[in-house]
Amino acid sequence: MIQSMNTTPLNNSLLLQRSLSAVWHPCSQMKHYETFPLLPIARGKGVWLYDHDGKRYLDAVSSWWVNLFGHSNSHINNALVEQLQVLEHVMLAGFTHEPVVRLSERLRELAPAGLGHCSYGSDGASAIEIALKMSAHYWRNTGKPLKTRFISLQNSYHGETLGALSVTDVALFRDAYGALITQQAKVVSPDSRLAAAGESAQAYAHRCADDLELHLQQHHEELAAFIVEPLVQGAAGMSMYHPDYLRRARELCTRYGVHLIADEIAVGMGRTGTLFACEQADVTPDFLCLSKGITGGYLPLSVVMTTDDVYRAFYANETARGFLHSHSYTGNPLACSAALATLDIFAQDDVINANRSKAAHLNYRAQSLRENPSVKNWRNTGMIWAFEVDSPHEDFAQRCFSLALQNELLLRPIGKTIYFMPPYVISDAEMEHLVSRTLHIVETLS
Numbered sequence: 501m502i503q504s505m506n507t508t509p510l511n512n513s514l515l516l517q518r519s520l521s522a523v524w525h526p527c528s529q530m531k532h533y534e535t536f537p538l539l540p541i542a543r544g545k546g547v548w549l550y551d552h553d554g555k556r557y558l559d560a561v562s563s564w565w566v567n568l569f570g571h572s573n574s575h576i577n578n579a580l581v582e583q584l585q586v587l588e589h590v591m592l593a594g595f596t597h598e599p600v601v602r603l604s605e606r607l608r609e610l611a612p613a614g615l616g617h618c619s620y621g622s623d624g625a626s627a628i629e630i631a632l633k634m635s636a637h638y639w640r641n642t643g644k645p646l647k648t649r650f651i652s653l654q655n656s657y658h659g660e661t662l663g664a665l666s667v668t669d670v671a672l673f674r675d676a677y678g679a680l681i682t683q684q685a686k687v688v689s690p691d692s693r694l695a696a697a698g699e700s701a702q703a704y705a706h707r708c709a710d711d712l713e714l715h716l717q718q719h720h721e722e723l724a725a726f727i728v729e730p731l732v733q734g735a736a737g738m739s740m741y742h743p744d745y746l747r748r749a750r751e752l753c754t755r756y757g758v759h760l761i762a763d764e765i766a767v768g769m770g771r772t773g774t775l776f777a778c779e780q781a782d783v784t785p786d787f788l789c790l791s792k793g794i795t796g797g798y799l800p801l802s803v804v805m806t807t808d809d810v811y812r813a814f815y816a817n818e819t820a821r822g823f824l825h826s827h828s829y830t831g832n833p834l835a836c837s838a839a840l841a842t843l844d845i846f847a848q849d850d851v852i853n854a855n856r857s858k859a860a861h862l863n864y865r866a867q868s869l870r871e872n873p874s875v876k877n878w879r880n881t882g883m884i885w886a887f888e889v890d891s892p893h894e895d896f897a898q899r900c901f902s903l904a905l906q907n908e909l910l911l912r913p914i915g916k917t918i919y920f921m922p923p924y925v926i927s928d929a930e931m932e933h934l935v936s937r938t939l940h941i942v943e944t945l946s
């Protein structure tokens with residue numbers, strides 16, 4: 501029997517020291533961990549994370565927006581254990597397996613009509629790479645090789661690999677690597693916070709769609725696709741916009757012969773109140789990208805769903821006309837099983853409807869928070885809430901994060917924007933914990 505190498509009991513400070521010496525943490529300046537220590541997590545259950553000293557934290561950001569049905573969910577756990585006994589992995593080129601077939605069929609039934617073909621990647625950014633490459637390759641295969649450019653929204657976020665970064669508009673992530681990426685144009689964001697005084701979110705969405713139209717008119721001959729985060733631009737600070745923008749974007753892309761790529765990596769899987777955000781505008785994109793919540797927050801997996809029209813453009817005798825993209829773990833059976841178990845929960849617990857009353861309840865409980873004079877632009881779409889805090893502190897995000905931990909809460913503000921994106925299993929009492937502790941934090945920092 502193979503012995504596990506290390507059996508010394510761990511505590512927070514020991515693990516923290518070892519992590520800082522051996523692990524390069526993502527999206528961080530490592531030096532900042534000298535002042536704002538890492539938090540070693542020992543285990544999770546439901547909405548709670550527990551550290552090695554026994555303290556608990558309500559995971560109000562679903563561990564970077566991935567967790568849907570709580571940590572250590574028994575249904576997903578069981579599905580994984582079952583799959584583990586049978587097949588952990590097999591390559592998907594030249595082979596297939598039941599979990600990937602069942603998942604693809606179920607997604608096809610659930611997604612907006614017409615998206616019948618599923619192509620798999622390992623994480624969100626790889627799904628974006630797939631969609632961008634597939635779109636440009638489609639145009640090449642159909643005799644329009646000049647259509648190789650992409651547009652996205654201002655303040656968009658589509659991931660951090662070089663292709664995904666070229667359609668991402670978050671300066672911090674993009675500027676250091678600007679020399680490495682192809683610069684792609686950005687069009688005005690329909691973020692309703694940017695509406696003129698007295699202008700409705702809907703009117704502003706139409707004004708932005710007019711701007712998109714102008715761009716498409718001028719550049720459609722070189723454009724492969726327009727990529728967009730439907731309804732909510734996550735990394736922009738949970739900016740929310742009117743669904744009319746998507747409706748118009750679909751019409752315009754069709755009219756000008758440009759693909760529409762819906763990046764539902766963050767907003768898919770029920771986050772915005774419907775299983776897919778595109779449903780709220782009643783549109784079918786040419787490419788639908790899913791990741792994050794698709795495995796319930798368990799394992800890395802992403803999928804790009806596309807149409808018969810796109811699929812047929814690649815179907816030929818020549819290998820070079822086929823879609824040339826692969827990842828070692830494409831369609832991993834364990835990840836697909838976690839995704840199937842996640843879809844089971846949606847069906848069995850009527851999650852979309854249940855979330856409607858949960859969201860209403862949280863809005864009701866949050867009354868004194870929303871009415872606090874330092875809370876600006878309170879907004880909510882489905883199971884996402886966000887607001888800006890009028891605070892004098894330049895380092896608000898760090899202070900808020902630390903103070904939240906002291907209050908048994910995991911919040912990770914974006915600038916001065918606090919957002920909630922809790923696991924869907926959050927109970928009434930846990931919502932009360934979330935909003936009352938947040939109110940205390942806002943009062944302290946404003």
Ligand SMILES: *Cc1c(COP(=O)(O)O)cnc(C)c1O
Nearest residue numbers: 623624625657658659734765766
């Ligand atoms: C997280 C995210 C991505 C990138 O996914 P990764 O798994 O982090 O590579 C892309 N688009 C959106 C909208 C996201 O929220």
